[in-house]
Amino acid sequence: MTLDEYYQSFSDLLREAKTVSHCSDRPEVGHMSSNEFCNRICELLAKLSDDDFSNFATKLKFSKHFNVVIQAQVAAVNRESRRRGLI
Numbered sequence: 001m002t003l004d005e006y007y008q009s010f011s012d013l014l015r016e017a018k019t020v021s022h023c024s025d026r027p028e029v030g031h032m033s034s035n036e037f038c039n040r041i042c043e044l045l046a047k048l049s050d051d052d053f054s055n056f057a058t059k060l061k062f063s064k065h066f067n068v069v070i071q072a073q074v075a076a077v078n079r080e081s082r083r084r085g086l087i
Contacts, residue, residue: 001047003052003055006047006052010044013040013041017031017032019032020033020034020069021033034068034075037068037069037072038073038076038079039076041073042079045076045080046083054086057081060074060077
């Protein structure tokens with residue numbers, strides 16, 4: 001998967017997950033817990049090459065915003081980095 005394909009897949013995931021929160025007791029259609037959202041991001045990140053993953057992780061590191069979506073991405077990057085033996 002290329003970075004462009006990742007961004008498209010991530011955009012599709014955002015459309016699927018109408019809301020993402022730390023609360024897991026919300027039965028609304030389209031709601032995803034932050035843990036489930038993070039797991040889905042991990043699935044996407046695992047498909048990136050090492051170079052594309054490194055580029056994405058570096059860009060995310062300098063993000064100026066920090067919300068539940070960014071928190072999930074950071075957690076997913078950390079998990080994938082450990083899986084790849086980068087940290």
